[in-house]
Amino acid sequence: MASYYTIFIKKMKNNIIYIFCALFMQNIIAQKPQTPTPSEIYFKIEKLNVLASAMYIAAHPDDENTRLITYLTHHDKAYTNYLSLTRGNGGQNLISNELGTDLGIIRTNELWNARNIDGGKQFFSTADDFGFSKHPKEAFEKWDKHLLLKQMVYMIRKEQPDVIVNRFDHRTEETTHGHHTASAQLSKLTFTLANDKNYKDLSQENTEMWQPKRLFFNVSWFFFGSKQAFDKADKSKYIPLNIGVFYNQLGKNNQEIASLSRSQHQSQGFGDISSRGEEIDYVELVDGDAIKGSNLFEGVDTSWNRIKGGNNIQPLVTQLINEYDFKDPSKSTNLLTKIYVEIDKLPETIWKTRKQNEVKELIKNCAGLFLDITTNEPYTTPNENVDVKVEVANRSNQNIVIKDVIINNQKIIVGKSLADQDVYYDYFQTKFTNQDYTNFKFIDNFNDFKNQFNLTKKNEIGIQVNDVYLSYTLPIQYHYKDVVKGEIYKPFHVVPAISVRFNQSTYITNNNQNQKIEVTTDNYSKENIKGFLSIINSKNEEVYQKEITLNESEKNNTITINKNFLNGTYQAHFKQNTNTYNNEIKWVDYSHIPLNYYLKDSETKVVSFNKSVLKKSKIGYIVGAGDEIPQVLKDVGYNVDFINLETVKAEDLSKYETIIVGIRAFNTESSLKTKNKLLFDYVKNGGTVIVQYQTNVPLKTEEIAPYKIKIGRTRITDENAVVNFINPNETVLNKPFKITQENFKNWVQEQGLYYADDFAGEFQPVFTSHDFDEKETNGALLIAKHGKGHYIYTGLSFFRQLPSGNTGALELFINLIELKNE
Numbered sequence: 001m002a003s004y005y006t007i008f009i010k011k012m013k014n015n016i017i018y019i020f021c022a023l024f025m026q027n028i029i030a031q032k033p034q035t036p037t038p039s040e041i042y043f044k045i046e047k048l049n050v051l052a053s054a055m056y057i058a059a060h061p062d063d064e065n066t067r068l069i070t071y072l073t074h075h076d077k078a079y080t081n082y083l084s085l086t087r088g089n090g091g092q093n094l095i096s097n098e099l100g101t102d103l104g105i106i107r108t109n110e111l112w113n114a115r116n117i118d119g120g121k122q123f124f125s126t127a128d129d130f131g132f133s134k135h136p137k138e139a140f141e142k143w144d145k146h147l148l149l150k151q152m153v154y155m156i157r158k159e160q161p162d163v164i165v166n167r168f169d170h171r172t173e174e175t176t177h178g179h180h181t182a183s184a185q186l187s188k189l190t191f192t193l194a195n196d197k198n199y200k201d202l203s204q205e206n207t208e209m210w211q212p213k214r215l216f217f218n219v220s221w222f223f224f225g226s227k228q229a230f231d232k233a234d235k236s237k238y239i240p241l242n243i244g245v246f247y248n249q250l251g252k253n254n255q256e257i258a259s260l261s262r263s264q265h266q267s268q269g270f271g272d273i274s275s276r277g278e279e280i281d282y283v284e285l286v287d288g289d290a291i292k293g294s295n296l297f298e299g300v301d302t303s304w305n306r307i308k309g310g311n312n313i314q315p316l317v318t319q320l321i322n323e324y325d326f327k328d329p330s331k332s333t334n335l336l337t338k339i340y341v342e343i344d345k346l347p348e349t350i351w352k353t354r355k356q357n358e359v360k361e362l363i364k365n366c367a368g369l370f371l372d373i374t375t376n377e378p379y380t381t382p383n384e385n386v387d388v389k390v391e392v393a394n395r396s397n398q399n400i401v402i403k404d405v406i407i408n409n410q411k412i413i414v415g416k417s418l419a420d421q422d423v424y425y426d427y428f429q430t431k432f433t434n435q436d437y438t439n440f441k442f443i444d445n446f447n448d449f450k451n452q453f454n455l456t457k458k459n460e461i462g463i464q465v466n467d468v469y470l471s472y473t474l475p476i477q478y479h480y481k482d483v484v485k486g487e488i489y490k491p492f493h494v495v496p497a498i499s500v501r502f503n504q505s506t507y508i509t510n511n512n513q514n515q516k517i518e519v520t521t522d523n524y525s526k527e528n529i530k531g532f533l534s535i536i537n538s539k540n541e542e543v544y545q546k547e548i549t550l551n552e553s554e555k556n557n558t559i560t561i562n563k564n565f566l567n568g569t570y571q572a573h574f575k576q577n578t579n580t581y582n583n584e585i586k587w588v589d590y591s592h593i594p595l596n597y598y599l600k601d602s603e604t605k606v607v608s609f610n611k612s613v614l615k616k617s618k619i620g621y622i623v624g625a626g627d628e629i630p631q632v633l634k635d636v637g638y639n640v641d642f643i644n645l646e647t648v649k650a651e652d653l654s655k656y657e658t659i660i661v662g663i664r665a666f667n668t669e670s671s672l673k674t675k676n677k678l679l680f681d682y683v684k685n686g687g688t689v690i691v692q693y694q695t696n697v698p699l700k701t702e703e704i705a706p707y708k709i710k711i712g713r714t715r716i717t718d719e720n721a722v723v724n725f726i727n728p729n730e731t732v733l734n735k736p737f738k739i740t741q742e743n744f745k746n747w748v749q750e751q752g753l754y755y756a757d758d759f760a761g762e763f764q765p766v767f768t769s770h771d772f773d774e775k776e777t778n779g780a781l782l783i784a785k786h787g788k789g790h791y792i793y794t795g796l797s798f799f800r801q802l803p804s805g806n807t808g809a810l811e812l813f814i815n816l817i818e819l820k821n822e
Contacts, residue, residue, distance in 0.1 A: 032489050033372050035395075038326045039249040041365050045324060045332075048358055049317045051310075051351050052078035052302040053160060055212075056120070057152075057187045058167035059179035060129060061088040061107035062268045065167060065218055066118050066261040068281055070254050071243045072165075073119030076297065079354055080120045081159055084111060085148065085183050087442060090129035090749065094269040094664065095590070097626030099800070101598060102588055103267065104129070105440050109593035110264045118261040123452050125151050126443050131749040132717050133178030134771060136185055147202075148186055149193065151449050154201040156194040157210045158453055160350050162300045164191060165216045165283060169223065176223075184217065191215045191287050202446045213300050214288035218281070238282040241294055244275075255279060266592055269667075309346045313355075316342060329366040330396035336363045337466040360470050368395030370423075371461050371472050373407070374479040379493040381525045382434045388476060390426045392461060394418040401464040407476075408432060409458050438493045440588070440598045491594045497525040498550070500533070500574045501584035502604035503558070505628075506805040507565070508635040510611045515565050517604065519572045520558045522585065523550035531576035533559060538568045565606040572602040605805040611637040613736035616818055620656035622672075624665030624692075627799040629813075636814070645671035653682045658817045661691040663799050666704045673701045680706040684787030688819050693754045693795045705763075706786045709793060712757030714777050716769055719747040723769045724776070732766060732783060732815050739815065743808035748800050755779030755795040762786070763793070788821045 036044070054072045058064055064082050072080045089104030098106070108124070115122045125148055133139050156164075168176065170184035193199045195211035219238050221230035246253040259274035283296070291298040304310030304317070316339045325331045340359045346352045364371070370393035380386045388407050394400045400418040404411055408430045416424055443449050462471045478492040503518040523529055528551050535544035543565070550557055574581045583599040619638045621630050622645065630640045643652075643659070653659065659682060666672050683689050683706065694704060696711040704711070723744050725733055733739040744751070751769060756779035765778035781794045794816070801809035 032487065033370055035368055035370070036365050038329050039251075041329050041362065042321075042324055042326065043247070043249040044358070044362055044365070045317075045321055047077040048355065048362070049304075049314075049321065050077040050302050051304065051306050051355075052076060052297050052300065053162050054078045054080045054296070055156070055159060055161035055164045056080065056082045056167065056218075057085075057164060057183055058082075059085050059127075059177070059183040060091070061086075061111045062265040062270055063167050063180070063183075064114075065220070065281070066114060067243050067255060067258040067279070068165065068218055068241070068283075069120045070118040070258040070261065071241065071245065071281070072296075074247055074250075074254060074257065075243075075245045078162075078297070078302075081123055081155075081161070082111075082115065082120050083123045083125065083152070083155060085125045085127040085186075086129035086179065087124060088129050089442075090131040091268070092625065092664070093267050094625050094668065095267050097628055098588070101442070101600070102586070104442065105588045105596050105598065106267045106590065106593060107265070108440075109596065110267060113264040113593060114261040117264065118257060123155065124443050124449075126445065126449055127179075129179070132715060132753065134717055134774075135173060135178045136182035137173075137178070138717070139178040139182040143182070145186070147446070149190060150201045151446065152186055152190040153194045153199060154203050154207060154450070155453075156190055156212065157201065157207040158350075160208075160210045161212050162302075163214045163216065163288075163296050164212050165218050165296075166286070167218050169217050170286070172223075188215065188286060203450065212288065214291070214296065215286045216283040216296065217286050219284050220282075235282060238284050239291065239294055239296075241281045241283065241296075242278055243281045244277050244279040264592070266590075307346060307349055307351050310351075313339065313342055313346075330368065330398060332366045333363060333396065333398050334466060336366060337468045340468055340470075360472070363465060363470060364472065366396070367398050367400065367465065369393070369400070369463070370395065371474060372477075372479075373459050373461070373474045374477050374489075375492055376478070376480060377492070378478045378490065379495050379524060380432060381495060381497040382436070383431055384526055385429050385431060388428045388430055390428065390461065391424065392418065392463070393423040395421060398465060402461070403464050403469060404462040406458070406460040406462075408436070432494045434496065436494045437496065437599070438491070438597075439495075439585075440596045491596070493595075493597060495524050495585055495597065496581060496583065496599070497579075498523060498529065498531075498574050498576070498581035499583065499585035500572045500581055500602045501586075501600075502570075502572055502602060504604060504631065504635070505803060506605045506607060506632070506635075508607050508609045508611075508632070508805075509565065509567075510637075511608055513564065514562050515606065517561045517565065517570075517606075518558050519561065520556055521548070521550055521574055522555045522557070523553060524585070526552050528552055529576055531574050534573045534575060535561065536571045536573060537566075538570075543570070567606055567608050569603055569605050572604075607805045607807055609636065609807060609810065614638070614814070614818070615736070616657040616820075618656050619817065620653065620659040622659065622661045622665050622669070624662035624668050624694075627663050627692075628803040629660070629662070629692075629799060632802040632810070633817075636810070638817070645669055645675050648675060648678065650678050650681060653678060653687070654685070656682075656687065657820075658688040658690065660817075661689065663692045664694055666691075666694045666699050666701065668700075670700050672704075676701060676703055680786065680791070683789035683791045686788035686821055688790045688792070688817070690792045690794065690816050692798060693752070695754055705784065705791055705793060707760035707762045707784055707791075708758075709756050709760065709763065709782070710758040711754050711795075712779070714755040714757055714779060715753035715795070716751035716755075716771055716777070716780070718771050719749060719751055720745065721751050721769045721771060723767045725767045726765055726778070730764075730766060732812075732819055735815065736818055737811035737815055739812050743812055745808060746806055747797070747809065748804050748806070750797050750800070752780045752795040752797050756782055756793055759793075760784075783819070785821075790819050790821070792816055792819070 072078045087104035088107035093103050127143050166184040166187050168180040168184040170188045195209045221227045224230040243254050256274040259272040262272040304314040372391040397420045402414045402416045460471050476492045478490045482488045499522040509515040530549045533546050586600040588596045619640045620643045622643050762784040763782040766781040768776040768778045770776045784791045
């Protein structure tokens, strides 16, 4: 790697500034390097004097109590981890129609955002979020319980928490989400196992036994059903924590910081309002030593005396606190470097590592150091040259020496001295390989789990302050100017040269007639690429091939293939010489999280379907939280229009033969407070309305139907649950398709959710079903005659089944669409 020029900027005495335009780039959390205020630095210095550690454990992103995590990190100044067993990929999404892996990436990044605000550290296990479960037994049927125990034991031994806090109660089987209870049960087991010398975790290293002091359950009012019920509950066994703390140096109280953290969970609709004043949070001791007061770390030596040789550090940190100059934090730099050297003399412990890292960050903060590694390209492909810019700005009276720089694991000796207000630029050229792809990966094995604890050092800036060498790891970031927003930092990515994708995940053919299938290729490289686009069936047979040339950086090159594709799955390949590309580069791009991508198999499903049975043609669709059903209906042969609730009038609805209300529309669309009456009148005049599942809170209006209906939280989590038809001769079960038990086979994730628990007599339930060892429920599909038409509510998870190509579910949904007054 060659450095080809270096430039310095120095603020001169005559105020002349020499300016040079720069390049730029990124990796994980994209943001401009920040310099904290003197008060924020002092807050960090105070934390340097506390050696306390906590771990918070729950099942999903957004399960965590950000108020308590903020309290632990700010009031107690404890090093605090949050272990979310899953990435939340089995849940629903309020901000788009992306589910599964895409949703898991969104929620993972929302968690990272939240921890950046509340001060915690974020970790995950290999557990998959497969959707709602009613019992921990069901969770453990799909999770490897013993593997998770070994992971959690490893984490406790590795992170050595003094206290562990469970979000959920290990004793509440069958009263809450099975994942929730399972997380608490696993935590209770690992509390003891972590100190059992006979218990082996999966690591190859000799992990040190560790016994946390206490295990708590974080009690909350929602476990009691309402705040009123909790106010009346006996709290004598609970430990109260006044989390309404105001942090003078930060200008915020605990709840204000926590609400900012909580509001990062946008995909779950958890935007939060901050509060002020006294607020009590409760914990219950589950295991470990009892405490007399409200100090969760009671009996734990959280001073420097807890580690050998720490008594030499304590007076230096006290001196640092007492002598700190809010007007000039750089005066603390000399003492901080001395503390760093003294900590370096201590024996290797987790606290030595943590506190050295804290001191290193404080030296950077107090010296006002600006460290940056950037590029002016958003991405690159393997074996392409990338220009990378390194910038270091010394904004203190300290003499800083830039010793070396590591770019992409390649070290360059620099040896440049920076005086007060000096700025150093250096440009380097590097190449990446396909081993450096920056695609998001789920944790699916123990090595992935372990790697969370080990930062892979690829890009570093090494400096020397007072003869002390300090190395700072930074991501490469993409840096550019937006004419509206100004300076922008985004992640820099290394991507494959070619992305290939089917434009739809499922194609519906009309009884094996010719089907138009679209395949799109994207060229991310800086050269023209010539190759062959191939379609491969499930027998690994090539059923189509075409030679195409992709110009450099050409995107959205779409090929339309019109032929008879038999039922089955197909893969798209782009072959160039010895390289074969069979993945889509699937970008996950939202304004509130960093830009991510993952490599998705380029695969589609072809499903044969008899379209001749359709009698209706014009469908209106009211979009809610977003789903893919409209595209499926278009493929089937319907004309689907999206209805604009803001402008729609009664006469606009009359042209539709059926109107479908998307998932959660009554939760997201305020216009339905009044426009719901238009739907009722439309049905009264002979139309059919299908309302898909809505959550019971918060509803924009309770009037989601012309008759009384109360949505509960009842769901059938067994996707293969047997259904019992109440009236097999009912029209909706016979026209145009005969609906049988076969229609309910091969469903994905669940049968349905948010069923109606109570409804007026005008609604007729179509069938009953139940999960194992539960009573029958009949609120999954309700049909009411209203005037000349039909009003339907269904909690069946059509939004998952139809995009996956489940013809049984599609036949039932079409029967609902085709329903009319006979």
